[in-house]
Amino acid sequence: MRQRPWLFLLPTLVLMSISAFIPLMAVINYSLHTIFAGSTPEFVGLQNYADVMGDAQFRGALLRQLTFSLLALLIEIPLGVGIALCMPRKGGAVGLSLVLLGIPLLIPYNVVGIVWRLFTQSDIGVIPRFLAVFGYDYNVSLDATDAFMTILLVDVWHWTPLVVLLAYAGLQAIPQTFYQAAEVDGASAWKTFRYVTLPKLRSVLTLGLLIRFMDSFKVYSEPLLLTGGGPGNATTFMSLFVARKAEAYELGYAGASSIIYLYVVIVMSYILFQFINRSPEERRA
Amino acid sequence: MAKIELKSLEHRYASSRKEKDSFAIEDLNIVWEDGTANALLGPSGCGKTTLLNIISGLIKPTSGSVLFDGVEVNDRPTRERHIAQVFQFPVVYDTMTVFDNLAFPLRNQGKEGNEVEARVNEIMELLDLGSLTAMKASHLNPAEKQIVSLGRGIARKDTVALLLDEPLTVIDPILKLDLRRKLRLVQQELKLTMIYVTHDQHEALTFADRVTIVRDGFIVQSATPEELFLHPRTPFVGYFIGSPGMNTLRCEKTSDGLEIPGSSLSLPSAIASRADKLKGRIDLGIRPEFVETSAEERSDWNRFTIQMVDHAGAYQVLTLQSGSLQIKARVEDHSISKEGDPMWVNFPSEKTNLYADGERVAP
Amino acid sequence: MSIRAENVCQSYGKQSVLKNLSLELEAGSFFTLLGPTGSGKTTLLRILAGIEKPAAGRIFYDGVDVTDLPVQERKIAFVYQQFINYPSMSLFDNIASPLRVAKEKHSESEIERKVMETAELLRLTHVLHHLPEEVSGGQRQRCAIARALVKEARFIFLDEPLANLDYKLREELRTELKQIFKDRDGVVIYATPEPIDALTMATHVGFLHDGAVLQYGEVLDVYSNPSHASVASYFCHPQMNLFPCQVESRGEGCLLRASPDLTLQVDLKKDLLPADHYLLGIRPHHLFLTDPQNRLTPFKAKVELAEVVGSNTELHLRHKETKLTLLMQQVEQFPVGEEVTAYMDTDHIYIFDPKTGAFLTRTNKRVN
Incomplete structure (x- = not known):
């Protein structure tokens, strides 16, 4: 009788171990060997890790990744909440605006990459032509800042709708009574937002922040298709870096950087989670 | 203030979609x-x-x-x-x-x-x-x-x-x-x-x-x-306020006073004379706590039979029956009333409300 | 016909809900299981009915061990607190459903006769063709009760069936249920946290406290002779006043001091109060605001709140540090904080052990 809950969990556990645990073990195994295509793997202990940590390219990619994710969060979360606040709450317009918002989320990654590549192509793209009007010389394939900002723009365009949807659902769940009370108390619009809306959105926003952080850390196909990681290494983010190494059949090295990459994601997510949940709801004794 | x-x-x-909610x-x-x-x-x-x-x-x-x-x-x-x-x-x-x-x-x-x-x-x-x-x-x-x-x-x-x-x-x-x-x-x-x-x-x-x-x-x-x-203004208020609610008895005017159909109850002349000038449908309302009861026979009071005794600790609620008429009366906690026993009942005029077409008439 | 529980234990995780509970109920009785929320009423009811299996202990119906008999084979009926009916069936079909699924077949005419009879009893005749969602909450619960009655189950279990109804409906149904169950064979077991339910409807009451039956007996007997302070306090509406007192002098006309300003002269049934401190109990309707016969014990108190309940007013008073409730049998309002003189009828005093709460003695009731 008492074992029954475990019985129900069993299929999930089996699936999880096949899909996550076993590959992870394989990668860890790689990371401890020097492997070149065809040759017999040679156990090297933590040597790969030391190499990765000492690699200026790796550190550059990590720093670039952190900057990218931070900027993405700083833009997407407030923008998402802002848009959600402006959305209609009832009536026929609700459905329409939700569909419009959902479009970027529905487009496959590679299509996104190709579409934006057309947008940004220096000779025929909409964006360079538009910016040229203001006298700005835009070129993704030559200017590092342009390339980085473009990837950021694509990410904002692609993923802000997700934040909007989360925030919108959160807003809908706040009982009207709270707004009525604030009105009765004579609160200004800003105070109402600050003391009613924001606290009530807290848990949804925490979720959004975490999802967006972990996702932005995995950004891959956009730089691959748009800029190919360049110019130079300007848009070579973590996953692209690891993939490059694997493509070069440096499997041990790629394995070690993957593990470090995973470790960074976990640690950063944990720190972020703790930060958001600082002053947790410690219950009264 | x-x-x-x-x-x-x-x-x-x-925009009330359903009739129920409107x-x-x-x-x-x-x-x-x-x-x-x-x-x-x-x-x-x-x-x-x-x-x-x-x-x-x-x-x-x-x-x-x-x-x-x-x-x-x-x-x-x-x-x-x-x-x-x-x-x-x-x-x-x-x-x-x-x-x-x-x-x-x-x-x-x-x-x-x-x-x-x-x-x-x-x-x-x-x-x-x-x-x-x-x-x-x-x-x-x-x-x-x-x-x-x-x-x-x-x-x-x-x-x-x-x-x-x-x-x-x-x-x-x-x-x-x-x-x-x-x-x-x-x-x-x-x-x-x-x-x-x-x-x-x-x-x-x-x-x-x-x-x-x-x-x-x-x-x-x-x-x-x-x-x-x-003084509940309508029988509904009398029922809604108080526990148990007010007894409401439908009355009929006859040549010699006031009658309650389905029972052979005789009402005090004071009540009957109050009803004299009333028109329309007449109801008599009296709270269970104001119904006077006596286990011993009293002249001019009406004989009822105890149908049910509900104990409430501080008091008892009796369900009394006469003919097809049922009323409730509240009595003290230590009264020894048994189901089936007779009970003599009186409606004191000053505690009785009269309603003409569902509205209370001041005495 | 009888139902018996022997040494029943039940626990959920670490929490022990029923502790070695034994109980025997005879046919023809309307039995209320009275106890505060969380005392284990619902669990016991479910175990007796067979919906839940006890961790230990046996259940007997008519002397036969049914502990392992599934609920479908027990010929019982269960009415829940929530109004549970088949939403897509009319009230008629709802009431007929137990007969239609029964092992022994009933003819349609017989079903119709029984449904109509039961509907009549519960005053549902005029709404039988409606769906549950189209009728009022009171009627939905009547329908659920009718479903329980129609199959003539030998054991009927009701778990706070009136809890979700408003107070006027509760009042009405209480009287009706009493009438309905009065002439029925079989055992009715009714779990409720409301003392008034037990007082008005039941023939027998068991007071459940902390997973055990603290007292069991005929309703009026338990009411007048509570074995324990918690029974006395709970099985009274409003709750019995309990406060500590000190013995001032013994012998005939023993003096009990409740506060510097309140000394009670009591004529105790059992003049055996060896210790100095006791717990004194008096029911709210034995406190008064007037003393026409000049025989009561006066004390000063402050009004905390006058609560109107039904046709009564529950006056919450504070005398020094002691909180007392006085029941007035009329509707009246008092300002909060008003000073009043209240009177205690020392003919109706109970004495309990201050440590164990066990009943010790009581005053001789004056015969009016």
Whole structure:
């Protein structure tokens, strides 16, 4: 009788171990060997890790990744909440605006990459032509800042709708009574937002922040298709870096950087989670 | 505080999809005097909450006017009406402390420093919240939250009225008594104009000096609890107020007085003569506690048979039968009445209400 | 016909809900299981009915061990607090459903006759063709009760069936249920936290406290002779006043001091109060605001709140540190904080052990 809950969990556990645990073990195994295509793997202990940590390219990619994710969060979360606040709450317009918002989320990654590549192509793209009007010389394939900002723009365009949807659902769940009370108390619009809306959105926003952080850390196909990681290494983010190494059949090295990459994601997510949940709801004794 | 008036108020929900949910307030006229405790009593879904929201300005009525001290406020926005409103589900600002919650409406008025502190301390003392000053509001239990939202309502000195919308619904029964006491005390101490909306007879009669009974969008009776109890305006009020409800007996006028069909009851001549001048359908209403009973035979009293004895601890409720007529009578706890025994019954005229076409006629 | 529980234990995780509970109920009795929320009423009811299996202990119906018999084979009926009916069936079909699924077949005419009979009893005749969602809460619960009655189950279990109804409906149904069950064979077991339910409806009452039956017996007997302070306090509406007192002098006309300003002269049934401190109990309706015969013990008190309940007013008073409730059998209002003189009828005093709460003695009731 008492074992029954475990019985129900069993299929999930089996699936999880096949899909996550076993590959992870394989990668860890790689990371401890020097492997070149065809040759017999040679156990090297933590040597790969030391190499990765000492690699200026790796550190550059990590720093670039952190900057990218931070900027993405700083833009997407407030923008998402802002848009959600402006959305209609009832009536026929609700459905329409939700569909419009959902479009970027529905487009496959590679299509996104190709579409934006057309947008940004220096000779025929909409964006360079538009910016040229203001006298700005835009070129993704030559200017590092342009390339980085473009990837950021694509990410904002692609993923802000997700934040909007989360925030919108959160807003809908706040009982009207709270707004009525604030009105009765004579609160200004800003105070109402600050003391009613924001606290009530807290848990949804925490979720959004975490999802967006972990996702932005995995950004891959956009730089691959748009800029190919360049110019130079300007848009070579973590996953692209690891993939490059694997493509070069440096499997041990790629394995070690993957593990470090995973470790960074976990640690950063944990720190972020703790930060958001600082002053947790410690219950009264 | 102010006198609050509703003048020929009407309200209809525009988009009521289902017939069931739709309700209407029709031509409502009420005056709530300055500094009085009032209750609005009616079944759930009869538009009581809407009425409160109309007073506080959260909803605009279809027509009619709302007056504060004789001044129409229909176009005055909520935040300028200075209304305190306590909702069914406790509303506190989670991220603020209890102190900041209470200070919130004051600070919204631009008040600062000592003025705020002095007033908040006053309120906290009145409501016994002293020990919770620095507590985050999200950590309070529902009863405490409700007290804080009450305190927030009364913090402003220029509060016009305190509106309460079934504020005890989600409160643990054990904590209810304290909250009830505080509510009553606050109203009494601050001489608030209070409007308490509820479907619960007990709460209405406990909190209010004047209870307005609403049914199907109309006011049935507006009176003190004692008056509602002693002189219910309709048989429905007599049934609705008090436990068990009033006995209502259909009467028929005959050549020699008043008769109750289905029984051979003889009514006291005092009652019969009161009914003499009445027209239309006549009902006689008498509360179970005013029915006089005697286990020994009494001349002029009517013989009934005890059908059922319900013990209630402090008293007993007897179900008495005569012919097809059943009435209830309340007797003392130590009376030794048995089912099947005879009981002689009298309706004292001064405690008996007469209704002509469903409306009470003053003796 | 009887139902018996022997040494029943039940626990959920670490929480022990029923502790070695034994109970025997005879046919023809309307039995209420009275106890505060969380005392284990619902669990016991479910175990007796067979919906839940006890961790230990046996259940017997008519002397036969049914502990392992599934609920479908027990011929019982269960009415829940929530109004549970088949939403897509009319009230008629709802009431007929137990007969239609029964092992022994009923003819349609027989079903119709039984449904109509039961509907008549529960005043549902005029709404039988409606769906549950189209009728009032009171009627939905009547329908659920009718479903329980129609199959003539030998054991009927009701778990706070009136809890979700408003007070006027509760009042009505209480009287009706009493009438309905009065002439029925079989055992009715009714779990409720409301003492008034037990007082008005039942023939027998068991007071459940902390997973055990503290007292069991005929309703009026338990009411007048509570074995324990918690039974006395709970099985009274409003609750019995309990406060500590000190013995001032013994012998005939023993003096008990409740506060510096309140000394009670009591004529105790059992003049055996060796210790100095006791717990004194008096029911709210034995406190008064007037003393026309000049025989009661006066004391000063402050009004905390006057609560109107039905046709009564429960006056919550505070005398020094002691909180007392006074029951007035009329509707009246008092300002909070008003000073009043109240009177205690010392003919109706109970004495309990202050540590164990066990009943010790009581005053001789004056015969009016």
